Amino acid sequence: MKKINLTVVGAGSTYTLGIMRSLVTEKQNFPLKRVVFYDIDAARQELNAKATEIMFKELYPEIEEFIYTTDRKIAFENSDFFFMQIRTGGLKMRERDEQIPLSHQCVGQETCGAGGMAYGLRSIGDMIDLVREIRSYKKDAWILNYTNPAAIVADALNREFPNDNRILNICDMPAAIMVSYAKLLGCEIWDFVPEYFGLNHYGWFTKIKNKQGEDLTQRIKDIILKEGIKAVDSIIANDPSWQATFKNMETMLRDNPEFLPNTYLQYYLYPEKMVSKEDINNTRARQVINGREKQVFEMCKRIIEKNSIAGEQLHDDIHGRYMIRVAASLAYNKGDIYLVIVPNKGIISNIQDDAMVEVPCMLTSDGPKAFAIGKIPTFQKAMIEIQLGYEKLVVDAWYEGSKQKLINALTLNRTVVNVPKAKVIVEEILNENKDYLPQFFK
Numbered sequence: 508m509k510k511i512n513l514t515v516v517g518a519g520s521t522y523t524l525g526i527m528r529s530l531v532t533e534k535q536n537f538p539l540k541r542v543v544f545y546d547i548d549a550a551r552q553e554l555n556a557k558a559t560e561i562m563f564k565e566l567y568p569e570i571e572e573f574i575y576t577t578d579r580k581i582a583f584e585n586s587d588f589f590f591m592q593i594r595t596g597g598l599k600m601r602e603r604d605e606q607i608p609l610s611h612q613c614v615g616q617e618t619c620g621a622g623g624m625a626y627g628l629r630s631i632g633d634m635i636d637l638v639r640e641i642r643s644y645k646k647d648a649w650i651l652n653y654t655n656p657a658a659i660v661a662d663a664l665n666r667e668f669p670n671d672n673r674i675l676n677i678c679d680m681p682a683a684i685m686v687s688y689a690k691l692l693g694c695e696i697w698d699f700v701p702e703y704f705g706l707n708h709y710g711w712f713t714k715i716k717n718k719q720g721e722d723l724t725q726r727i728k729d730i731i732l733k734e735g736i737k738a739v740d741s742i743i744a745n746d747p748s749w750q751a752t753f754k755n756m757e758t759m760l761r762d763n764p765e766f767l768p769n770t771y772l773q774y775y776l777y778p779e780k781m782v783s784k785e786d787i788n789n790t791r792a793r794q795v796i797n798g799r800e801k802q803v804f805e806m807c808k809r810i811i812e813k814n815s816i817a818g819e820q821l822h823d824d825i826h827g828r829y830m831i832r833v834a835a836s837l838a839y840n841k842g843d844i845y846l847v848i849v850p851n852k853g854i855i856s857n858i859q860d861d862a863m864v865e866v867p868c869m870l871t872s873d874g875p876k877a878f879a880i881g882k883i884p885t886f887q888k889a890m891i892e893i894q895l896g897y898e899k900l901v902v903d904a905w906y907e908g909s910k911q912k913l914i915n916a917l918t919l920n921r922t923v924v925n926v927p928k929a930k931v932i933v934e935e936i937l938n939e940n941k942d943y944l945p946q947f948f949k
């Protein structure tokens with residue numbers, strides 16, 4: 508097996524340490540030669556880097572070189588794989604994305620509704636810029652993107668790099684849900700062959716089989732309706748907000764038992780309930796700042812201080828392992844099946860071709876190959892079409908600097924709908940994001 512050179516872009520992320528620990532778990536599947544960290548925030552990255560260096564010395568001495576840098580040339584010129592996970596504007600801007608819609612009694616969320624629109628508008632420019640520069644050094648490297656909102660980022664990257672099938676947008680949510688299904692059945696997520704369709708954070712599992720071909724769907728539904736379902740992956744197991752989200756998955760299934768829903772549908776199906784449980788002064792961003800972000804960087808500091816990971820609860824996680832397994836299937840032409848986000852091009856036959864859809868794909872060194880899904884039912888088709896209209900209008904608006912298209916986008920979005928609300932929210936979001944979006948202020 509040829510050993511891989513990997514670059515992590517946005518290496519100051521709260522997820523970096525978990526991904527690095529997951530690389531240890533997956534070292535047989537995805538053996539590494541060199542790891543490079545790149546971030547624009549040197550101080551933030553350095554904490555993750557110094558802790559990672561210590562962990563690699565203890566658990567992954569086979570890695571020949573580990574460096575961290577803010578220099579793009581050093582970071583980009585020699586890698587086979589790029590894991591992208593930036594957050595333009597940071598968690599501080601995430602908080603504003605959540606607060607602005609909430610102040611108008613609309614869902615305030617990182618990737619859904621008006622908050623997702625604001626975050627999408629900020630992410631597009633940085634992501635296009637980064638991918639363009641990576642491509643100037645490495646034409647054939649695999650670029651695996653986690654940067655959110657993945658639906659909007661995927662659409663923009665597909666417009667900008669239409670013939671580049673080595674850019675894959677990925678979400679860990681379906682995998683995290685499957686980890687919980689696996690727990691219910693007493694098996695492993697890697698035993699599952701999922702059938703799923705939708706847009707990112709907006710989809711449904713239609714079937715879950717095991718690798719022996721046994722259909723497990725009804726058993727999973729029955730257990731959820733009888734016993735409930737819990738978040739069990741290491742990052743989210745002890746998080747009350749994620750447990751509440753998994754509880755809502757049960758409600759969604761009870762209200763419509765046709766398919767197994769993605770957790771994120773809660774924001775579109777129960778927007779009033781989601782708004783009513785929020786505290787505008789303690790939205791999810793604030794919880795992450797006081798929770799995951801604090802814990803991760805405190806752990807880094809302890810590891811650096813002790814010069815060892817001994818005694819630390821440093822776990823692998825599905826977020827890391829999913830990305831790494833996707834990468835391994837591409838690198839080694841394994842033909843494994845994972846859910847990724849790809850141009851529709853007839854996969855869902857009654858949805859437009861240029862939709863970026865999240866579907867099962869076989870992953871080989873030729874890139875992702877999706878399986879035909881055919882026609883989807885009227886309810887899901889209509890849900891997808893309005894959301895797709897919203898996503899397309901947001902990306903159009905970014906290119907054109909069109910405020911009207913943003914208002915139209917939010918008018919379509921199930922979390923806003925009313926034109927007067929759409930207008931005032933767009934106005935406030937643009938004002939808050941002036942520095943990131945000069946095209947709207949010409």
Ligand SMILES: NC(=O)c1ccc[n+]([C@@H]2O[C@H](COP(=O)([O-])OP(=O)(O)OC[C@H]3O[C@@H](n4cnc5c(N)ncnc54)[C@H](O)[C@@H]3O)[C@@H](O)[C@H]2O)c1
Binds near residue numbers: 517518545546653680
């Ligand atoms: N697709 C998924 O399912 C999934 C799952 C989890 C997280 N995410 C996404 O991963 C990203 C990281 O999340 P987080 O909560 O750890 O955020 P974070 O703010 O902790 O980390 C993001 C890092 O990106 C850096 N950054 C910002 N702009 C950059 C640029 N232009 N170039 C290089 N680095 C840059 C920041 O300095 C920061 O260190 C977010 O986009 C988040 O939404 C996606």
Ligand SMILES: O=P(O)(O)OC[C@H]1O[C@H](O[C@H]2[C@H](O)[C@@H](O)[C@@H](O)O[C@@H]2CO)[C@H](O)[C@@H](O)[C@@H]1O
Binds near residue numbers: 617678681682795826
């Ligand atoms: O509110 P946050 O920052 O805790 O989470 C936002 C992200 O949520 C999903 O990712 C989960 C993932 O599903 C789970 O496996 C584990 O890794 O935790 C992640 C978040 O904590 C979602 O898929 C992402 O797109 C969101 O950014």
Ligand SMILES: [Mn+2]
Binds near residue numbers: 657677678708
């Ligand atoms: Mn996601």
